[in-house]
Amino acid sequence: MIQPAGGETGPETRSQDVVLDFGRILAIIRRSWWLIGGLGLAGAIVAAIAVLQVTPTYQSGAELLLGQKARLDDAMGALFQDLRLDDAAISGEVAIITSGRLLSEATERLDLQSHPEFNPDLRPPEDEPGLLSRIADGAVNLLKRAMGLGTGDEPDGLTGPGGSPVRDAAMTGKTALGEQADYVDQLRQGLSVRQVGRSNLVSIHYLSTDRMLAAAVPNALIDIYLEDQIDRRFAVLSRATSGLESRLNTMRDRVESSERATIDYRTRNLSDGFGSRVQLDQQLSDLSVRLSAASAEYAELASELRGLNTLIDDQGAIATAGLFASPTIDTLRVELSDLRRREDRLREQFGSDIPQLADTVREIERLEAALSEEVLTLRDDKAKLVDIAGARRQALANELSELEQRAIALADREVRLAQLEREQSAAQLVYETFLDRFNQTRDVGDLQESDAQVIDYASPPPAPVAPNKKLAVALGGFAGAFLGLALAFGHAVVDTRLRTLDGVQRLMRGADTILMPRVSSFWRRGDPLHTALRNPQSAVAESLRTLRSSLMMAAPASGGFVVTFVSTRPGAGKTTTAVNLGRLFAKMGKSCVLVDADQRRGNIAALLKLPLDPDLIDVIEGEATLDEALHEDSQTGMHILTTRLDAPDPAGILLSRKMTDLIGTLKQRFDVVIVDTAPLLPVADALPVVRLADQVVMMVPYGSKADDVATGRRMLDRAGRPPSCAVMSFAPANTISSYY
The missing domain is CATH 1.10.287 (Helix Hairpins)
Structure with a gap:
């Protein structure tokens, strides 16, 4: 993949800046999979430990269908519209079910005062709260005071000897509920009564730490409600029948008046000579x-x-x-x-x-x-x-x-x-x-049925509803994984390493930028030196051909030209890219020579299995001729000038006049001269060779530090040879989009 040189971006480029780079997102996730997985596992373990410490609670429910047609509805449903249920009426029935009157009767019928959940005196003694519990309680009380809420320890002003009108009025509700008043509020806290959608179905659920009590409360409430509804319907019946007879007389008079009006009008028609419609039509x-x-x-x-x-x-x-x-x-x-x-x-x-x-x-x-x-x-x-x-x-x-x-x-x-x-x-x-x-x-004076129908009574739940162990563990794992993702993306935000071609483009303004993927195979590491020859359809080979085309388009129309490969740090892929590029030039019929100018860690001779003597230093010192020092690549015919690693002054050799003359001679004899140099930052050996180059290729490994690359660019600018091409090497394969 190649991006043209130039520092300006058009409207299309600017509009693409806001598009999410899903490839980079996936790359961040792949790099941080161990962090995400580890935190997810840790979160699941913590959630599992926490959920085992929670007391399980059970919930059971019953369903009641309101507004069923009974004998009383047959008698009065068409006359009294207020007996037909709508959403407002159902909300009223729900309020009756949850009223203190019915709840008080339920607590009395179930004898909740003898149940440990409602009577603290019957509970087993609790352990002395730990330090963390006391600290948490103190923090809650402090927060309540700051918000203007009571802590529960203040006197309510309703106790003490003697009575007063204010106290009597304030205690009206508890007085009406009798001895069960203390348990009604607690019973209401675990009770849930709601309408199911827009239907007449009402669900009654109760949440308790006792699985039997969770089923007993809804069932008792249903029975009490049905009995109460029968009583209320008798009252409705007595009120409804009081005015029926007078309304019947009114309706009878209306019928007689209508009959008389019809007969009178028909008689007038006959007297006016209007006979049958059939006769007139005939x-x-x-x-x-x-x-x-x-x-x-x-x-x-x-x-x-x-x-x-x-x-x-x-x-x-x-x-x-x-x-x-x-x-x-x-x-x-x-x-x-x-x-x-x-x-x-x-x-x-x-x-x-x-x-x-x-x-x-x-x-x-x-x-x-x-x-x-x-x-x-x-x-x-x-x-x-x-x-x-x-x-x-x-x-x-x-x-x-x-x-x-x-x-x-x-x-x-x-x-x-x-x-x-x-x-x-x-x-x-x-x-x-x-x-x-x-x-x-x-005839319904002895009516003994309700218009509500029990759809399903509650039964003791087989398992607790809270805590949901599987859900808690899953949420803990999800929270841990989410934290891992947050850390991974946070690290990616502050990380200045170059992992996109756009980042290289910003630092290498004026240079063509090319992506070159890492060479690898499924079972073993691939051989990068033979990629261009053995796998010409690969992405690496395509990137090498792109680099070759970019260099040739910038080369002079006649004569040879010198290409120097540089990098900021070792291990950037300079030597491998230089060898493959030289072989491509040779395969297309260009005379090409590859010069190993890295006298620190140069290894072209070892990679291509060539003899070490004679070499570049021997030619410069006059101990061998150029023709004697040139070695030929058996696969492509490319010439190689190797170097040894024991030179006492590598920078001095490369700065010498003889090195300049040697490069000039090679430029006259060959179409392409490729020079592999030492890294820029550790040593200064590359700069003398860079000055002799016509084109400079900057190798930028995937994940390089942006500061290092910027420093290398400044060094090349000071040397008067800014890079003409920048190659991001070792890029992940998924960052390369194939043309085919």
């Missing part, structure tokens, strides 16, 4: 049929008359003679036809100047006039028929309108009649219902 139906037929007849006649008038206007009356069925017209048409044939023969035989032709023409004109007059007469007769049909249609329409108005009036009267009948039926129904309930109520 009349309307018949009249509608007749009106439809008359309308159709009128429309047909009117259409024929309009057509006839149009034809007469366009072609004359004679042209329409064939449309009429009249013997006179038929005779005239025959005579006219004969005369026209005669006219044609005369014209054909004798011409147009003979007297017979003129007589024939005059006769034709006379017949045509007679025919036209007959046609117009028949047309006028048809017009009269149209007028008669229209008058008949209008008369039927007027008659239908009158019937419809009468139907509307009848509907209004029917609505009013139905309303009166409904009122009469409702009054009759209420009266009959009330009368039936009253008769039933009069």
Whole structure:
């Protein structure tokens, strides 16, 4: 994983700062699992020891269903709504169950004054309280005084000889409870009576150190409550029946009044001529049929008359003679036809100047006039028929309108009649219902049942409810684990070690930052020197290729370049990364040489199983040539220049002119020159080599101290060679997100 160089962050980077880093959270938990687990176990043990010292308490409960329908409900439930239970009524019943009157009766029935839990004189003598107990009691009393509360030792002002109105009024409650008053408050403390949800179910529970008493109290309260409810219901019955008879008389008068109003209205309808709805509907139906037929007849006649008038206007009356069925017209048409044939023969035989032709023409004109007059007469007769049909249609329409108005009036009267009948039926129904309930109520004088039903009586609990040993141990373990988590995260907050790439980025501004995971396998530690060659798809190999790409993009276009690996402390993975990087360059066809410049603890020769002589020092001192000192990696062809560890002045050798010339020679002969150096902070050997580098790679192990890394960065800045890349090595595998 690589982050680009640069100190500025955009809006996206700033917005991601508020996102929880779940990877870091899990890493903190993994690092502190022993602390979390240990404190969790300790908390569970402490809770187990504490819970064994607590006196067990038992709880048992009974369930009572209120508002069940009984004979009294059948008699009066529909008449007296106050007998039906709602949430407020159930709360009132709960108050009755927990009232001092019923509790006093329960203490007397159970003889609680002879029970050690209520009578301190019957308890076994207790041991003298220890020092811690006395200190705790004193602290509680002091806190009560500071809060203005009594400690229980002050006189109540209710004792002493003689009486007074104030004392008598103050003692009214205890006086009413009698000898059981001292036990009622204690009994109420362990008692729990509540409504179950919004239902009519009431649960009664009692908490006690005696498992038998825990079941006895709810059962006794249920029995006492049922008996008390029967008494209260008798009182309700006596009050309810006192006014029933007068209400019955009122309802009877209302029924009779409704019946009279209905009969009177029906009689008025008959006298006004409003009969049956069925008869009126039949009349309307018949009249509608007749009106439809008359309308159709009128429309047909009117259409024929309009057509006839149009034809007469366009072609004359004679042209329409064939449309009429009249013997006179038929005779005239025959005579006219004969005369026209005669006219044609005369014209054909004798011409147009003979007297017979003129007589024939005059006769034709006379017949045509007679025919036209007959046609117009028949047309006028048809017009009269149209007028008669229209008058008949209008008369039927007027008659239908009158019937419809009468139907509307009848509907209004029917609505009013139905309303009166409904009122009469409702009054009759209420009266009959009330009368039936009253008769039933009069027969329940010997009622001996309650409307509450016992769903379940309490039974002695098999196990205590407190303390819950499993829950207490679990909570103790949880509290201990939570404390461990708090300590772990608190330590993580104050810890300044670098465990994220962002932390390295802040210290290495201007440098590319790369994550390189730890090389490991399931059964044994992995071999980091062969990672790039044997497992090219691994995350480590991917990080090495990322580092190679970053260095090559910053390298000059031509000629070799020098890469120096540095770190603040030993064990940062410089040598391993340098070897793997050199092999990657060699595998891609680049000529590469790896120079071991760590004359304190350099071990490249031992890692790659190379001979120690000749080495870097021999070349600088002139005891061997460069070609003799260069060794070749058998797997990739990369060249290695090793060093020995017995140099008397390592810093002087690296500061020498010959070292500068040697690096220049290597830069001319090879495409890539990789130099492995000593750590920055313990010794100053690395700085001379850093000045000769084109690019500097800073190795930052996962969990490094931020102060050490900042100091190393300042040293590189003073040397004029700020790091171009920063590699966080040995990062946990879960911090690397694979591309695939």
